[in-house]
Amino acid sequence: MNDYEYEITMLNKLLNRIMKKDCKEFLAARINPLQYIANRENYNIYCPKVLDVNIKLKNSPTITEKLIIRNELLKLLNILISFVGAYSYAPIDDIKLRFI
DSSP: OHHHHHHHHHHHHHHHHHHHOOOOOOEEEHHHHHHHHHHHOOOOTOOOOOOEEEEEEEESSHHHHHHHHHHHHHHHHHHHHHTTTTTGGOOOEEEEEEEE
16 A cells, blocks of 8 residues: 555544544545545646545535535545645645535
8 A cells, every 4th residue: 555545544534533523413424535646646736626525424414514514524634634644735625525
């Protein structure tokens, strides 16, 4: 396994632990590994960093809940990536959510 695969597995585990602790209902999140690696390999200041995140919920969320989840995930992912992938840190500008 290379460094990016370790980063992705650590990010997914930490993200799920924190989200399960913070959210009252069951919520599972998973980062798209191909897009994460593409964001890290092809780093350019002028290109916005958009990350795909798959979210599994029991109930379908409302629009306000989607916005809250998106904003919290964006903050949390930027903090986690700064710790896990410190040598290749590039802040994420936007998240594309997919609810399953």
